[in-house]
Amino acid sequence: MTPSTPLRTGADLLCETLLANGVDHCFANPGTSEMHFVAALDRQPAMKCVLGLFEGVVTGAADGFARMADRPACTLLHTGPGLANGLANLHNAKRAGTPMVNVVGDHATQHLAFDAPLTSDIDGLARPMSHWIGRSSSADALGTLAQQAVHEASTAPGRIATLILAADHAWGSTSAPASAPLLAAAPKAPSPEAIAQAACALKQHATDASNTMILVGGRALRDEGLALASQIAAATGARLLAPQANARVQRGLGRVMIDRVPYVVDVALKRLGDVKRLILIGSKAPVGFFGYPGKPSSMLPPDCEVICAARPDEDLIAALRQLADAVGVPAALQHGTAHAPLLAQTRELPLPSGVLSASTVAQSVVAQMPAQSIIVDERQLRPRFLSAQLPGRAARLPANHWRGHRHRPAAGRWGRIGRAAAPGDHAAGRRQRDVHRAGPVDAGARAIERADHHLRQPPLRHPAWRAAAGGRRRARRQCPPHARPRRSGDRLGFRWPRAWAWRPLGPTPLKPSTTCWRPPSVVPGPSIEAVI
Numbered sequence: 001m002t003p004s005t006p007l008r009t010g011a012d013l014l015c016e017t018l019l020a021n022g023v024d025h026c027f028a029n030p031g032t033s034e035m036h037f038v039a040a041l042d043r044q045p046a047m048k049c050v051l052g053l054f055e056g057v058v059t060g061a062a063d064g065f066a067r068m069a070d071r072p073a074c075t076l077l078h079t080g081p082g083l084a085n086g087l088a089n090l091h092n093a094k095r096a097g098t099p100m101v102n103v104v105g106d107h108a109t110q111h112l113a114f115d116a117p118l119t120s121d122i123d124g125l126a127r128p129m130s131h132w133i134g135r136s137s138s139a140d141a142l143g144t145l146a147q148q149a150v151h152e153a154s155t156a157p158g159r160i161a162t163l164i165l166a167a168d169h170a171w172g173s174t175s176a177p178a179s180a181p182l183l184a185a186a187p188k189a190p191s192p193e194a195i196a197q198a199a200c201a202l203k204q205h206a207t208d209a210s211n212t213m214i215l216v217g218g219r220a221l222r223d224e225g226l227a228l229a230s231q232i233a234a235a236t237g238a239r240l241l242a243p244q245a246n247a248r249v250q251r252g253l254g255r256v257m258i259d260r261v262p263y264v265v266d267v268a269l270k271r272l273g274d275v276k277r278l279i280l281i282g283s284k285a286p287v288g289f290f291g292y293p294g295k296p297s298s299m300l301p302p303d304c305e306v307i308c309a310a311r312p313d314e315d316l317i318a319a320l321r322q323l324a325d326a327v328g329v330p331a332a333l334q335h336g337t338a339h340a341p342l343l344a345q346t347r348e349l350p351l352p353s354g355v356l357s358a359s360t361v362a363q364s365v366v367a368q369m370p371a372q373s374i375i376v377d378e379r380q381l382r383p384r385f386l387s388a389q390l391p392g393r394a395a396r397l398p399a400n401h402w403r404g405h406r407h408r409p410a411a412g413r414w415g416r417i418g419r420a421a422a423p424g425d426h427a428a429g430r431r432q433r434d435v436h437r438a439g440p441v442d443a444g445a446r447a448i449e450r451a452d453h454h455l456r457q458p459p460l461r462h463p464a465w466r467a468a469a470g471g472r473r474r475a476r477r478q479c480p481p482h483a484r485p486r487r488s489g490d491r492l493g494f495r496w497p498r499a500w501a502w503r504p505l506g507p508t509p510l511k512p513s514t515t516c517w518r519p520p521s522v523v524p525g526p527s528i529e530a531v532i
Helices: 010-020 032-042 055-069 079-085 087-096 109-114 122-129 142-153 167-171 192-204 206-211 223-236 265-271 316-326 358-368 391-396 422-427 443-455 469-478
Strands: 025-029 048-051 073-078 100-106 132-135 160-166 212-216 239-241 249-251 277-281 305-310 373-376 400-403 432-434
Touching: 010 032, 010 142, 010 167, 025 032, 025 055, 032 048, 032 073, 032 100, 032 167, 055 073, 055 079, 055 087, 055 100, 073 079, 079 087, 079 100, 079 122, 087 100, 087 122, 087 160, 100 122, 100 142, 100 167, 109 167, 122 132, 122 160, 132 142, 142 160, 160 167, 192 223, 192 277, 192 305, 192 316, 206 212, 212 223, 223 239, 223 316, 277 316, 305 316
Parallel strands: 025 048, 025 073, 073 100, 100 160, 132 160, 212 239, 212 277, 277 305, 373 400, 373 432
Antiparallel strands: 249 400
């Protein structure tokens, strides 16, 4: 190696192995311990690194990308506290079956014994939200470790793998080659006994099929799975339903329209009150999101028979094909042909006019929605006056991808913020319309703007600063010299932005996010626009 040849480090080996195994997007919020891995990412043009200014944004973006791209995404987080900041969206990803590799930086091994301020039990923090945890042992072993992490993340239906990267292993030199990708583990084959039991129930009660329901989840909610499920429902008379929360549903014109289990407990109990037999395809029996006094946790009648035809980690398409064969669906109808009466048909929907209302807003959104849009359903904590309108018009939407919601992480003390999935969706190459922005008051966006505005203000708390804007000079005269803010061009040579010069106490008016000051070195990523 000549003096001009750059040293190949363990971080380079890790990055090369990720690329060799099909991981080419890294959503990062790095710190000091991860700087060598950041430098390695910069040396790999094929690796797209997306900076996030909060770990919850990073894990949410990786979740969104992996859901839409159907391949693992990578995150880069700073030690245990950084991982902890992103755990809420890792919970979402784990529940959704999202394939994800989390690279969590740690102190150099020789530094751990000194118990530095950011030393923590990373394994313990990662364990509740990870299916697999690996810790680096040397720079040479990082290739094999990364290979195993991607393999674990790719296991059906999608798993969370956490790789803990010691700083000295990242900067250490190595000559080990990048590890070739392992063969992805195929989904488990469905149980023939479970398929036979489900088929027997469907055929035995064909005369009373209105009391039989097929609950379809996971990858069975894509085009091919929904087409097969619609043929099974048509052949047996059973009803189709999807779980309340789903990772992804393909909907819109020309696709099977499938309803979901209602969120409100009383509505769900009424909807499922006459179900005597429930057949599960990649889903679980429906339960309430929360427990309420005097209300059941299960949404099913006590005498309902539950039959699991296929678990989420099994091959759901193969299970649907076998079930279709067992109930007598012709082979010619098992190759992407859906039952026509269940398809969304094209309807005329002109642009609205007149008074602005929930109905006209929903009609405008539907009429102008481009094909293959991504719709993020965040109706849980949104104003319900619009929530009831848009899903009812979904049959008129062009083909789209419906993204279900999960738990929403809180962001500091500035209120609850909706999950940040859009950067990942943009990276997956699809447009997004964020439905939860359709209400008159978007608490999430306002919280972000409020946080951004407060972060730009110095903490000036002296009583003299309660003066109104017109009395700034008087306030400055009344303020003791040690509490006065320095003006532009002070002896430190720092020019304060005008927004920082004077700030009375009290509520700070919100400003549009486009006017918020940002450091000039930060390049904004793809933005999320409200639908209205």
